[in-house]
Structures are given as structure tokens and as C-alpha cells.
Amino acid sequence: MRRPTFDRRQFLAASTAMATTLAAPFVRDANAAGKLSIGFWDHWVPGANAACTSVVQEWAAKERVEVTIDYIPSQGNKNLLTIAAEAQAKSGHDILAMPTWWPHAHADQVESCNDIMPQLIAQNGAVNGTVQYLGKLGDKWLGVPATIGSQIKGPCTRIDLLKQHAGIDIQALYPAGAAPKADSWNMETYLKAAEACHKAGVPFGVGLGETTDSVDTAGAFFQSFGAELVNAKGELTVKTDAVRQALEYLVKVAKFYPADAPAWDDGSNNRWLVSGRGALIMNPPSAWAVAKRDAPQIAQQCWTHGMPAGPKGRFAPFLPYFWNIWSFSQNKPAAKSLLVALSQPAAVAKFVAASGGYDIPAFEKLTTLKTWAEEGPPVGTLYHYPNPHNHQTLSIAASPAPPKIAQQIYSQATLTKMIVRHLQGEPMERTLSWVESEVEGFLRG
Structure with a gap:
């Protein structure tokens, strides 16, 4: 972006x-x-x-x-x-x-x-x-x-920082030139890694703002829990167990993101990676390429790979x-x-x-x-970027709602707004009532 x-x-x-x-x-x-x-x-x-x-x-x-x-x-x-x-x-x-x-x-x-x-x-x-x-x-x-x-806006991870602070060898989970071996890369592992890297002073650089990078990431996580605000039939489905489960998880992990993540725009995660302050961002290879130009020592430690799996599968943002x-x-x-x-x-x-x-x-x-197999440094860093082994489902935030409704949920950043509201202390049911009111307005429109 x-x-x-x-x-x-x-x-x-x-x-x-x-x-x-x-x-x-x-x-x-x-x-x-x-x-x-x-x-x-x-x-x-x-x-x-x-x-x-x-x-x-x-x-x-x-x-x-x-x-x-x-x-x-x-x-x-x-x-x-x-x-x-x-x-x-x-x-x-x-x-x-x-x-x-x-x-x-x-x-x-x-x-x-x-x-x-x-x-x-x-x-x-x-x-x-x-x-x-x-x-x-x-x-x-x-x-x-x-x-x-x-x-695709999947994870770009610092090989060295994730191994040092979370004990995860991301290249072993996503080897260059071979199918993923990433069954252990799931929501629990992601949460633990986010916490470990936060404690080490190199938090995951994931935004909670109102621009597309933040919305796309939130959407993939919601879908990994089977959480829909509106289903494919156009029916309101905000107050469901899946939405509650997703929101609870996302607020829990958001506590380990940068403190200013709710104010991030689409440039923030790029700057975070290039500055060397973080262990992971969600982005296409543009961030890595800028690091290759401006901070080659960081680019040499970057690996692009798949999303963590949730209860309903592994979903990656695709635009x-x-x-x-x-x-x-x-x-x-x-x-x-x-x-x-x-x-x-x-x-x-x-x-x-x-x-x-x-x-x-x-x-x-x-x-x-x-091209994806040969790009570097390190060579193979983009091998898994195009999802060559169909390891994950490519999705877009707010689907499977009818596209004209989903577009409004997406453009209004409803998903990240609800995370931030609950993160800042609003009770879950009050947050869900707010979301329900917002989406009802989209449906009427």
C-alpha cells in the first residue's frame, strides 16, 4: 500500500x-x-x-x-x-x-x-x-x-527476532521452494509470539487504524474465527459466538501491539519494519523492498509467509x-x-x-x-507470498456479505473501530450493540 x-x-x-x-x-x-x-x-x-x-x-x-x-x-x-x-x-x-x-x-x-x-x-x-x-x-x-x-497482505517477519525472542524458526515453518510445515503456526502461537516480542521491545507492527492495511488484517483474523457481521444472504450476524470469540482474541493480542496502533495509517507499518523496531508486520513486499534499499541489514532478515490459522482456517488478505x-x-x-x-x-x-x-x-x-523463488535477500524470501501451495484462503475484509454492504463495512473501518472500542474498555455487549446499529444503517442504505 x-x-x-x-x-x-x-x-x-x-x-x-x-x-x-x-x-x-x-x-x-x-x-x-x-x-x-x-x-x-x-x-x-x-x-x-x-x-x-x-x-x-x-x-x-x-x-x-x-x-x-x-x-x-x-x-x-x-x-x-x-x-x-x-x-x-x-x-x-x-x-x-x-x-x-x-x-x-x-x-x-x-x-x-x-x-x-x-x-x-x-x-x-x-x-x-x-x-x-x-x-x-x-x-x-x-x-x-x-x-x-x-x-496479498500477509506477514513479513524478522527471522532473527522471532527466533531469538519467541523461539520460532519461521524459515523452517515456511521453507523456500517447499510446501509449508506450519501446522503449529496458529492463533495461540501468534499470541504468545506477540507477547514475547512485546516484552523484548520489538512488538509486532500491526495497525488498528481506519486505513486499508489495518482493516485488511482485522478482516483476515475475523474470518479465521468464522466471524461475520453480515452473512452472504445479507442477514445481520453481529451478536454471535464467533464474533465475540474473534473480538475477545483480537483485543487480547492488541495489547501487545504498539501503543499508538489505533492511530496508524498505511505508512506506519512500513516505517516500523525499516526502522528495525518490530518483529513482524502485515504487508505486501513493498515494505521489504524499501528495507532492501534503505536498510539492507534488515531486509536480509525478512521472510514473507502465511497467516496464523484460526478455528475456522487460515485466511490471508487479498486485494x-x-x-x-x-x-x-x-x-x-x-x-x-x-x-x-x-x-x-x-x-x-x-x-x-x-x-x-x-x-x-x-x-x-x-x-x-x-521471480518469487529467486528474489532476495535472503533468496526465497518471497517464495510463499503468492500462496503457491494453497496453504491459506485468500479473502477480503467484510466478506461474505453482499459486496455493496461489505464495501461500506470496509470503508468505514467497522472492524478495527470495534476492536479499539473494546480495547479501550467499552464492555463487549455495548460494543456489539454499536456495531449492530452501524451495520443496520448500511443495510437500510
């Missing part, structure tokens, strides 16, 4: 990795000739936009389509403002990149991708459940899951991007052909390499690219 203290465009890129499958040919017809306008997310990794441009230009030259590419930054929510403006004007790019909730928010204005998603799934493997949850409305595919910009075609696009056949080209293994490998392993493809057959 964006960190106020450094420039994403200074994030370090990695060496290239290539596969060999070529994009499917674009069959031109009377409606498909001419131009194509694309609005991509503006990557902060040097070279990532160039890699995307080269794939598009190769396709365009082959298919003789004139393309225009705009890279739209997420700083200041410019990408979200662009989505809203084009939706209102019913004019703009043919293809526009949309994060997480936004395809559902504009479901009636995006073109169905039902004619291309089945072939991509047959070729690249099934997509994870979060992509289906956010990328489909009923039987309609709202877009194609984008490799570029998609991320996908989608490439969507507006229903008012002037060149839908060409747009769909390009999305197929962008989803070919060779293109995906190029995007992953150019992002230094940050970008995550949604398709199960594309999670073992060599």
Missing part, C-alpha cells in the same frame, strides 16, 4: 522472468477495427508500466489496432475519481482498471466477460474465491482479474485489481482480445518480474513463477 514517507516509484524492480504461451489472435470484424483507449493503474515500481506498455504494443502491432494508454495513479484516489467520472459521463476509456469493490459498484455499466473468462480459467487454472466474489455478479463476469496491482470494459466502449471485440493477451502466462510472468514479485495473478497455475 502507499506509504507517505517514500516514493513508490523508487520501489526496486527485479530481474525478468518469461513464459512462452502467446496471446490468442484477435479476429477483426466490422465492429473491431480502429482504436482502443486504455486506463491502467499507475504502478510505482520502476519499469512496471514499461513492461505493461510493451505487452500492449506487441499485441497492437500484431492486430493493427491503434492504442492509447493512460496510467492513472491511486494517489489522491485519482483512479477512483476517474472511474466515477467516466461512469457518470458514459464516456472515457474502453478498458479501465478497477480495484476490489468497484466492478460491483458499476456492475450495470461494465461489459460481460463471460465469453473470455472460461477460456482463461481453462488455460491458467481456477481463480481464487475472492476474485469470484468481487469479479462476478450472479453469472456475469464483470471483468478479467488483473495481475498488475493485485496483492485484486480487475480490467473492466465499459458497456459504452467503442471497441469491445478488440478490448476483449487485449485482455486475453494480458492474461497469457508469458505476459503475467513479465508483469510479476517487472514488479519485483509484488503483483499477484489470480489464476492457480501462475503462482509458481521463478
Whole structure:
């Protein structure tokens, strides 16, 4: 996520990795000739936009389509403002990149991708459940899951500090190049490790604020307890044993987080890791890459791995991007052909390499690219980042509530607010009554 203290465009890129499958040919017809306008997310990794441009230009030259590419930054929510403006004007790019909730928010204005998603799934493997949850409305595919910009926010742990203070060899639990051996990495172990590292003066750097990093982490923990504020049917489920159990646990472990964790933003955990003050944060590899640049002695001790398991399983925060075609696009056949080209293994490998392993493809057959195995230091530090062994369920906070309700729970940071309220001494039942009132308002809306 964006960190106020450094420039994403200074994030370090990695060496290239290539596969060999070529994009499917674009069959031109009377409606498909001419131009194509694309609005991509503006990557902060040097070279990532160039890699995307080269794939598009190769396709365009082959298919003789004139393309225009705009890279739209997420700083200041410019990408979200662009989505809203084009939706209102019913004019703009043919293809526009949309994060997480936004395809559902504009479901009636995006073109169905039902004619291309089945072939991509047959070729690249099934997509994870979060992509289906956010990328489909009923039987309609709202877009194609984008490799570029998609991320997992799992633990990045200091190998040395966790071993020294909690007696846990995280590399043994998550060995490079092999399946996890992490049955012992559960909620009890996590709590004990958090306490031990707190006592040693190197607390886990997990935020309890109202920005996305904090909300994403809280959401994964709630799901690990089977705790839902609203279920998939849209029914209010706040006052349940699962929610109480999750809240009790999260308040217990929050006492071992930094004292100012309720005020943390999306830059706080990055600064915490790079400063050397903490033993663990929850983040994609951007924090590690900044450490590699600014504090290499710390980066050499970092290991990215899976979440602790709870009573209902092991859940990790996953935030996908989608490439969507507006229903008012002037060149839908060409747009769909390009999305197929962008989803070919060779293109995906190029995007992953150019992002230094940050970008995550949604398709199960594309999670073992060599970039993650070879990145370092230490070599293999990102091997488990893309969940290559399906060791955990990739999720998004506030699911499985209907997306338009979940988006409100997410954007209002209801999960972290309830943790902080109870942490600060409010009785649990009063906190749950407050949450129930808040969510009832979302349901009415």
C-alpha cells in the first residue's frame, strides 16, 4: 500500500522472468477495427508500466489496432475519481482498471466477460474465491482479474527476532521452494509470539487504524474465527459466538501491539519494519523492498509467509485489481482480445518480474513463477507470498456479505473501530450493540 514517507516509484524492480504461451489472435470484424483507449493503474515500481506498455504494443502491432494508454495513479484516489467520472459521463476509456469493490459498484455499466473468462480459467487454472466474489455478479463476469496491482497482505517477519525472542524458526515453518510445515503456526502461537516480542521491545507492527492495511488484517483474523457481521444472504450476524470469540482474541493480542496502533495509517507499518523496531508486520513486499534499499541489514532478515490459522482456517488478505470494459466502449471485440493477451502466462510472468514479485495473478497455475523463488535477500524470501501451495484462503475484509454492504463495512473501518472500542474498555455487549446499529444503517442504505 502507499506509504507517505517514500516514493513508490523508487520501489526496486527485479530481474525478468518469461513464459512462452502467446496471446490468442484477435479476429477483426466490422465492429473491431480502429482504436482502443486504455486506463491502467499507475504502478510505482520502476519499469512496471514499461513492461505493461510493451505487452500492449506487441499485441497492437500484431492486430493493427491503434492504442492509447493512460496510467492513472491511486494517489489522491485519482483512479477512483476517474472511474466515477467516466461512469457518470458514459464516456472515457474502453478498458479501465478497477480495484476490489468497484466492478460491483458499476456492475450495470461494465461489459460481460463471460465469453473470455472460461477460456482463461481453462488455460491458467481456477481463480481464487475472492476474485469470484468481487469479479462476478450472479453469472456475469464483470471483468478479467488483473495481475498488475493485485496483492496479498500477509506477514513479513524478522527471522532473527522471532527466533531469538519467541523461539520460532519461521524459515523452517515456511521453507523456500517447499510446501509449508506450519501446522503449529496458529492463533495461540501468534499470541504468545506477540507477547514475547512485546516484552523484548520489538512488538509486532500491526495497525488498528481506519486505513486499508489495518482493516485488511482485522478482516483476515475475523474470518479465521468464522466471524461475520453480515452473512452472504445479507442477514445481520453481529451478536454471535464467533464474533465475540474473534473480538475477545483480537483485543487480547492488541495489547501487545504498539501503543499508538489505533492511530496508524498505511505508512506506519512500513516505517516500523525499516526502522528495525518490530518483529513482524502485515504487508505486501513493498515494505521489504524499501528495507532492501534503505536498510539492507534488515531486509536480509525478512521472510514473507502465511497467516496464523484460526478455528475456522487460515485466511490471508487479498486485494485484486480487475480490467473492466465499459458497456459504452467503442471497441469491445478488440478490448476483449487485449485482455486475453494480458492474461497469457508469458505476459503475467513479465508483469510479476517487472514488479519485483509484488503483483499477484489470480489464476492457480501462475503462482509458481521463478521471480518469487529467486528474489532476495535472503533468496526465497518471497517464495510463499503468492500462496503457491494453497496453504491459506485468500479473502477480503467484510466478506461474505453482499459486496455493496461489505464495501461500506470496509470503508468505514467497522472492524478495527470495534476492536479499539473494546480495547479501550467499552464492555463487549455495548460494543456489539454499536456495531449492530452501524451495520443496520448500511443495510437500510
